[in-house]
Amino acid sequence: MPADGSLAIEARSEISALRRTSRFAGAYPFVAGLLLPVALGAVWEALVYFGLANGRLVPPPSAIFRTLAELSSTGELYVHIRATLLRVLAGFAAGAVAGTLVGALIGYFRRFRQLLDPSLQGLRAVPSIAWVPLFILWFGIFELSKITLIAVGVFFPVYLGVLGAIEAVDRKTVEVGRAFRLSPLGLVRRILLPSILPAYVVALRQGLGLGWMFVVAAEFMGASEGLGYLLVDGQQLGKPQQIVAAILVFAVLGQITDWILSLLTAPFLRWQDSFARAR
Amino acid sequence: MRLVAGASADGSATDNILAKPRLRLEHVTINYGRSRPAVDDVSLSIGAGEFVALLGPSGCGKSTLLNVFAGFRSPDRGRVLLDEQPHLGPSARCGIVFQKHALFPWMSVIENVAFGPRRLGLDRPLERAHALLDLVGLKDVAHAWPSSLSGGMQQRVGIARALATRPPVLLMDEPFGALDAQTRSLMQEELLAIWDKLKPTVVFVTHDIEEALFLAGRVIVMESLPGRVAREISIPFPRPRAHAIMDQPAFIEHRREIADVIRIEARKAFR
Structure with a gap:
């Protein structure tokens, strides 16, 4: 049987691929990635420590960590993290839901596309920060205007992702579904949804990334708490270590939320996972 | 094997062309909004259990005809009959195999094959699927993802999926066109071995003359612009067939005859 032969070959190549990766597996890539920043930090720390540089505008790592420790010991840090996180989550949820619904509507019904897509593309061309004055006039300077701005940022990548994914669905798989007389709803549930899921997850992650971007802009609009506030405060009071500390927290939170999102969606994409491995 | 029902596998010298018609086209015309129809007044009758190849240069409407057989497209004029009944819309009675396998990538191989039986509410869908995978020689990869298989294996899963509900008709749209010559x-x-066991009515679209001659009991050569039947040729080679028949003078003679027809047609379409 030809199947057995090709199977055996595939199995063998898979084993050798495993062997190849195992040599580099484990901590090495992670450690390698850390070498440069750690070395730069150590050099800068040493220069400031021995008085060769004053480190007032570019704080050494120790100063940054001291600031982080202080902020966290007073509990202040968590108030800011909480405020920012809630804004991102609320804006992301609103933007993702809207983007998904509009994208699905336009992707599924051609007529809606001709009607709505040109306007949406026009709105997309507006730099989102340009909305800020209008949103403040409409929604005031408190939470609603901030969350709306974040939602606008999240909306477009999700909308475009859903639309593109629906357009890229393999027409033949839909025909197989039709041959077995799936209802329109059945086609959506059993064929369209699983087909678009991988691209949808990518779009959600892009949306989340933009959500983190826009929360900073939103908090620059004037906020009494939040990581963006820490940035502005650090600038106004000349505390660069506080600015860098807030940037670090942004980076860590962005990574963690992205990781949680991909972890939550991973069970639906197991088949794609194996695709990546087969490559 | 339980799935093989009622087929007479007596290795008869010719396909059973006298059997009652399973698929019939009556004066079918299809326009794609161009000056000349893509398919122009085509009438065909395909008997139950027959293996027919639709052969022709690209653009001759052979894939369009297959879509008509499948019920994905209804003719602008004329009628399509399945078992002498008007055939309207897609139906589970026609299994379809595409050039690009069109498997569901999010389902394992066995779930892909069991999709049809589950949809139709047949009993023991998984058992049926396993039997079909066994038939195409893939029982070892039942739980693999389609993306991890080679092109030939994916196409075999496609065939198993199309046959899993035991449809009387199997429609194949250049199913091996994307495979390397050996595969x-x-x-x-x-x-051919599968067809011999299950004896479905096969309509096989291809532009490969040797493939059509080797597989089919009847080759229908299409001409293009407008799409019409240029010639119908009965292929007399006894079954079961092996690739050795390709060296026989009769095979070569048939090949030359068909190639001449197709060359004229291809030139017409090329302009």
Whole structure:
């Protein structure tokens, strides 16, 4: 049987691929990635420590960590993290839901596309920060205007992702579904949804990334708490270590939320996972 | 094997052309909004259990005809009959195999094959699927993802999926067109073995003359612009067939005859 032969070959190549990766597996890539920043930090720390540089505008790592420790010991840090996180989550949820619904509507019904897509593309061309004055006039300077701005940022990548994914669905798989007389709803549930899921997850992650971007802009609009506030405060009071500390927290939170999102969606994409491995 | 019902596998010298018609086209015309129709007044009758190849240059409407057989497209004029009943819309009675396998990538191989039986509410869908996978020689990869299989294996899963509900008709749209020559010739022999066991009515679209001659009991050569039947040729080679028949003078003679027809047609379409 030809199947057995090709199977055996595939199995063998898979084993050798495993062997190849195992040599580099484990901590090495992670450690390698850390070498440069750690070395730069150590050099800068040493220069400031021995008085060769004053480190007032570019704080050494120790100063940054001291600031982080202080902020966290007073509990202040968590108030800011909480405020920012809630804004991102609320804006992301609103933007993702809207983007998904509009994208699905336009992707599924051609007529809606001709009607709505040109306007949406026009709105997309507006730099989102340009909305800020209008949103403040409409929604005031408190939470609603901030969350709306974040939602606008999240909306477009999700909308475009859903639309593109629906357009890229393999027409033949839909025909197989039709041959077995799936209802329109059945086609959506059993064929369209699983087909678009991988691209949808990518779009959600892009949306989340933009959500983190826009929360900073939103908090620059004037906020009494939040990581963006820490940035502005650090600038106004000349505390660069506080600015860098807030940037670090942004980076860590962005990574963690992205990781949680991909972890939550991973069970639906197991088949794609194996695709990546087969490559 | 439980799935093989009622088929007479007596290795008869010719396909059973006198059997009652399973698929019939009556004066079918299809326009794609161009000056000349894509398919122009085509009438065909395909008997139950027959293996027919639709052969022609690209653009001759052979894939369009297959879509008509499948019920994905209804003719602008004329009628399509399945078992002498008007055939309207897609139906589970026609299994379809595409050039690009069109498997569901999010389902394991066995779930892909069991999709049809589950949809139709047949009993023991998984058992049926396993039997079909066994038939195409893939029982070892039942739980693999389609993306991890080779092109030939994916196409065999496609065939198993199309046959899992035991449809009386199997429609194949250049199913081996994307495979390398060696895999393709193995697949051709395997397809004949499967056909011999289950005896579905097969309509096989291809532009490969040798493939059509090797597989089919009847080759329908299409001409293009407008799409019409240029010639129908009965292929007399006894079954079961092996690739060795390709060296026989009769095979070569048929090949030359068809190639002459197709060359004229291809030139017409080329302009």
